[in-house]
Amino acid sequence: MKIAVVRESHSETRVALVPEAVAKLVKAGHQVTVERRAGERSDFADDEYAEAGAAVGESGLASADVVVSVNPLDRSRVGLLRRGAATISFLPTGQALEHVAALRAARVTSFSLELVPRISRAQSMDALSSQALVAGYRGAVVASGLMRRFFPQNMTAAGTIQPAQVVVLGAGVAGLQAIATSRRLGAVVKAYDVRAAAAEEIRSMGAKAIELELETLEGSGGYAREMTEDRAAKQRELLTPFITAADVLITTAAVPGRQAPLLVTRSMVETMKAGSVVVDLAAESGGNVEGSSPGEVVQIGRAHVWGGQNVAGQMPGPASSLLAQNIVNLLTLAAGEDGSWAPDFDDEIIAGACVTHDGQIRHEPTRDALAEQGSPSGPAPEKSPSEEPAAEAPADQETAEQETDGADS
Missing domain, CATH: 3.40.50.720 (NAD(P)-binding Rossmann-like Domain)
Structure with a gap:
C-alpha cells in the first residue's frame, strides 16, 4: 500500500x-x-x-x-x-x-x-494508553520541577528533610505512571480511583490506596462509570483531608470524547499549604480541578495549579x-x-x-x-469518476502560517 x-x-x-x-x-x-x-x-x-x-x-x-x-x-x-x-x-x-x-x-x-x-x-x-503513559510521566516530572522542595527524604548532619507527600487521583495508565514516577523520585504517594480493581494496581506501584466508604463505579472498556452529583459531592468531601495534607496533587481522570469529571473544587485547593503544586492532566477536556487552565500555571490560594496542554507532545x-x-x-x-x-x-x-x-x-x-x-448523515453523493483532487499545496507551510512550538509553562 x-x-x-x-x-x-x-x-x-x-x-x-x-x-x-x-x-x-x-x-x-x-x-x-x-x-x-x-x-x-x-x-x-x-x-x-x-x-x-x-x-x-x-x-x-x-x-x-x-x-x-x-x-x-x-x-x-x-x-x-x-x-x-x-x-x-x-x-x-x-x-x-x-x-x-x-x-x-x-x-x-x-x-x-x-x-x-x-x-x-x-x-x-491502543494509542490512548501509549500517550497516557507519556503524559503520566511528564505530569510527575512537572510537579517535581514546580515544587520548591525535595521529593525524596534526605538525612543529613544538619537534620532530616521529610519526603514530599503526593496524592494522585485516577489510576488508569496516566495515573499509574504518575504514581510510579513520583515513587522513583522518592515521594510518599497515595492514590484514589473509583474502580474497585484499581486499589490493587495502586498498591502494586508501592503507593497507598485511598479507600473511601463509597460504592465503586466500574464501567465498560476499562473506564469508570459516570457518577451522580450527590456521589461526586460526597467524594470531594471525603478526599479533602488527603488533598489538604498533600504537597503535590496530580489529577488524571479523563474519558475520551467527554468532559473530564470535576474532582477538586477551588475551595479544596485553597486548603493546601503554601508552595504546594497541583497538576491537572485533564485541563484540555474541561479539567479535574476547578480553575485550572490549559497551558498555564495559575495560583489558587497558596497552590500553583498547572493545566496540561498536549502533555504527551511535550515529550x-x-x-x-x-x-x-x-x-x-x-x-x-x-x-x-x-x-x-x-x-x-x-x-x-x-x-x-x-x-x-x-x-x-x-x-x-x-x-x-x-x-x-441538522446536517445530512446519509450516504454522500457519488463523485464523478473524472473528478480529480485539487492541486497539492506546497509542503513547506512556514510562509503561510506562524507556528508556535512551545511546551506548557
Whole structure:
C-alpha cells in the first residue's frame, strides 16, 4: 500500500511515524512518503526517513492509499485525497462533527485512534494508553520541577528533610505512571480511583490506596462509570483531608470524547499549604480541578495549579515512537494478504475504529449527533469518476502560517 506521513500543522510536536516504524513498513513491501520536515519537531531529520526507505518530499496526498497523522488533516487538505483513500489519526468525533462531515462528503475512509476498542487483541493499537503513559510521566516530572522542595527524604548532619507527600487521583495508565514516577523520585504517594480493581494496581506501584466508604463505579472498556452529583459531592468531601495534607496533587481522570469529571473544587485547593503544586492532566477536556487552565500555571490560594496542554507532545520523541508502533499495528491488521489496503469491516477493531467509509458515517453516535445538528448523515453523493483532487499545496507551510512550538509553562 502507499502510505503518506504529513507534517502536522500549528503547534503539534509529534509525528505519526518515526524512521524506525517507516523501516518496518518498507521491509514489509509498502511505499512510504514523508512530507518534508514532518519529523523535525520530534527530532527526526528528513535524512533519517530517507535512510529508512521513505520518499521524502511533497506530502503525496493525491496518490496515497492511507494518510497517517497525529491530528486530523486540515479540511483544506481532505479535498486533495482521492476517493476511497483512508486516514488514520486521533479524531475526537464529538468535537469535530464538521470535519467528519467533510470526510464523508469526500468519500474518504477515516479511522479514529480514540475509537480503537479496549480489548486484549487491540492493546498494541491502543494509542490512548501509549500517550497516557507519556503524559503520566511528564505530569510527575512537572510537579517535581514546580515544587520548591525535595521529593525524596534526605538525612543529613544538619537534620532530616521529610519526603514530599503526593496524592494522585485516577489510576488508569496516566495515573499509574504518575504514581510510579513520583515513587522513583522518592515521594510518599497515595492514590484514589473509583474502580474497585484499581486499589490493587495502586498498591502494586508501592503507593497507598485511598479507600473511601463509597460504592465503586466500574464501567465498560476499562473506564469508570459516570457518577451522580450527590456521589461526586460526597467524594470531594471525603478526599479533602488527603488533598489538604498533600504537597503535590496530580489529577488524571479523563474519558475520551467527554468532559473530564470535576474532582477538586477551588475551595479544596485553597486548603493546601503554601508552595504546594497541583497538576491537572485533564485541563484540555474541561479539567479535574476547578480553575485550572490549559497551558498555564495559575495560583489558587497558596497552590500553583498547572493545566496540561498536549502533555504527551511535550515529550515528542518517545510519544511519537509509541504512537507510530500503534499505527503500524493497525495498518498491518488492515492489510490484505498481498499487502494491499484491504480493511476487513467484519473485524471488530476495524469496525469499531472506523468513522466514515464509502460516503457513510459508520460510527453511530457521530451519525446521531450530526442528525441532531441538522446536517445530512446519509450516504454522500457519488463523485464523478473524472473528478480529480485539487492541486497539492506546497509542503513547506512556514510562509503561510506562524507556528508556535512551545511546551506548557
